[in-house]
Amino acid sequence: MSHVHVSWTRYSRTECVVIDCPTCERQRRASAQFQEWYGWTTTCAGCGDQWMDGEMGERPFARGWRRQNIERARAVIESIGLWA
Numbered sequence: 001m002s003h004v005h006v007s008w009t010r011y012s013r014t015e016c017v018v019i020d021c022p023t024c025e026r027q028r029r030a031s032a033q034f035q036e037w038y039g040w041t042t043t044c045a046g047c048g049d050q051w052m053d054g055e056m057g058e059r060p061f062a063r064g065w066r067r068q069n070i071e072r073a074r075a076v077i078e079s080i081g082l083w084a
Contacts, residue, residue, distance in 0.1 A: 009071035012036060016077045022056075023047045043073040 001029030006060065013034040021028045021044045028046040035041065039053040050057035 010035065014076060014080065016080050019040065019044065021049070021078060023049045025070060029073075029077060031073040033076070043069055043076075045073040045077060048073070 009053050010033075015032045017032045018027055019030045019042065020026075021030070024044065024046045026046075027046050030042050030044045032040055032042045032053070040051075041057075042051045048066035049059070050069065
């Protein structure tokens with residue numbers, strides 16, 4: 001039996017965008033990341049909500065998910081060098 005392991009970077013493109021966040025009800029910075037088979041995933045750096053190709057993602061039933069998403073989005077934006 002042979003195994004095939006395909007490996008690639010998780011996201012092929014990462015950007016910082018400004019969105020009109022429906023949860024925050026104002027403009028916010030967000031991290032937008034593109035993955036080949038799944039499209040764009042956008043995470044608001046203000047509230048932590050995520051959108052996958054324009055549809056709002058599910059909110060996990062876990063403690064601290066919002067803070068984790070916010071910190072991850074801000075870290076991505078900071079790694080790009082666009083956080084003022």
